[in-house]
Amino acid sequence: MPSQRRGSTLPSMLAKLGAMTSIRELQLVEQSLLRTLAPLLGVAETSLYRTNEHHQVTHKLHHYRSDKRGPDGAASTTERIDDIRNDASVPPHISALLDYMRLLKQPSRRTHGQGYLFGYPLIHGGGQQCGYFVFEREQDLTPVEEAVIAGVLKLYTNHYTLLDTSQRDRLTGLRNRYSLELNLDRLWEELAAQQAPGADAPQQAYWLGILDIDHFKRVNDQYGHIIGDEILLLVARLLGRTLRRADLLYRYGGEEFIAVVVAPDLAGATALFERLRLAIEQFTFPQVGRVTISGGFCSATPTLLPGTVLDRADRALYQAKAAGRNRVLHYDALISQGILDEVECGTIELF
Numbered sequence: 153m154p155s156q157r158r159g160s161t162l163p164s165m166l167a168k169l170g171a172m173t174s175i176r177e178l179q180l181v182e183q184s185l186l187r188t189l190a191p192l193l194g195v196a197e198t199s200l201y202r203t204n205e206h207h208q209v210t211h212k213l214h215h216y217r218s219d220k221r222g223p224d225g226a227a228s229t230t231e232r233i234d235d236i237r238n239d240a241s242v243p244p245h246i247s248a249l250l251d252y253m254r255l256l257k258q259p260s261r262r263t264h265g266q267g268y269l270f271g272y273p274l275i276h277g278g279g280q281q282c283g284y285f286v287f288e289r290e291q292d293l294t295p296v297e298e299a300v301i302a303g304v305l306k307l308y309t310n311h312y313t314l315l316d317t318s319q320r321d322r323l324t325g326l327r328n329r330y331s332l333e334l335n336l337d338r339l340w341e342e343l344a345a346q347q348a349p350g351a352d353a354p355q356q357a358y359w360l361g362i363l364d365i366d367h368f369k370r371v372n373d374q375y376g377h378i379i380g381d382e383i384l385l386l387v388a389r390l391l392g393r394t395l396r397r398a399d400l401l402y403r404y405g406g407e408e409f410i411a412v413v414v415a416p417d418l419a420g421a422t423a424l425f426e427r428l429r430l431a432i433e434q435f436t437f438p439q440v441g442r443v444t445i446s447g448g449f450c451s452a453t454p455t456l457l458p459g460t461v462l463d464r465a466d467r468a469l470y471q472a473k474a475a476g477r478n479r480v481l482h483y484d485a486l487i488s489q490g491i492l493d494e495v496e497c498g499t500i501e502l503f
């Protein structure tokens with residue numbers, strides 16, 4: 153990997169760090185980390201591999217930058233970030249580096265091609281290892297550079313941990329409603345960009361479903377709130393376990409969950425939401441026994457406002473409850489069957 157001109161001075165690095173710690177969206181913080189470190193290290197490519205509690209890579213971020221000189225001699229830098237969520241594959245030499253860091257919980261450096269491959273584990277609050285920062289460079293790092301990387305990563309992980317905590321539901325550990333608000337805005341921007349004329353990004357179809365535990369008040373009334381909390385926690389785990397890595401799950405409110413999933417078509421989305429329903433129906437909950445969920449889902453299309461999509465899923469959920477519960481219904485099917493009327497303006501209170 154060719155070394156790039158190091159355009160970063162201390163003031164510009166501090167400015168980038170200041171910008172990073174003013175960001176509230178987790179994904180943008182990750183991007184900002186790569187944008188800060190790449191010029192500092194003088195490399196054309198840096199990567200961040202985020203992992204789950206099973207140490208599996210859940211998504212990858214690659215940052216590319218190149219310095220150019222225009223005909224007038226003026227220098228400019230172009231940057232690109234690829235955020236890959238649906239492909240967890242990792243090249244063998246990177247995979248070996250990640251395995252090593254996972255076991256030793258410390259940075260690693262190895263020779264690679266004409267230079268070196270460097271890796272730094274990302275350790276969040278509570279000592280939890282949740283990802284890796286990786287880059288290649290022709291020259292070895294100086295002690296000062298090593299200290300700077302360690303310092304920037306510490307600042308990043310502290311900020312990320314604070315944000316992550318504020319965006320998680322305490323009981324289930326799932327992302328909360330505030331996190332959904334932030335993610336929906338970004339997701340909609342991504343969807344709109346994919347469908348813009350001339351866009352070359354792969355087309356993805358997203359679906360949004362609202363899932364609600366049936367007769368949960370009865371559970372609380374009959375068994376008490378502590379058991380009720382336990383049911384909420386178990387439902388969250390079962391739903392999370394049934395979804396795939398690229399899908400997102402939120403606790404939207406009391407006994408309501410929202411899943412934003414990727415599926416190629418309606419049949420795929422229907423099968424996925426049905427799997428979620430079955431995962432709960434088929435589980436034997438301690439003391440309570442059988443618990444069921446109802447749900448409504450619809451296509452998350454960027455031509456509609458996020459609030460309208462939520463409203464559609466909510467109206468389908470309402471029908472699922474009215475039709476006897478323990479079922480997941482698709483909004484468009486309810487419209488075509490004449491069970492629901494199309495209304496453009498939603499009634500759901502959004503954020």
Ligand SMILES: Nc1nc2c(ncn2[C@@H]2O[C@H](COP(=O)(O)OP(=O)(O)OP(=O)(O)O)[C@@H](O)[C@H]2O)c(=O)[nH]1
Pocket residue numbers: 323364365366367368369370372376377378379380381384405406407473477
């Ligand atoms: N234990 C516990 N209960 C909660 C929590 N959040 C909300 N609830 C309870 O969830 C129940 C929701 O009741 P309802 O909205 O009437 O719905 P339901 O009984 O599930 O009935 P349907 O949705 O119509 O099937 C209420 O009793 C709330 O107190 C929580 O964090 N823990």
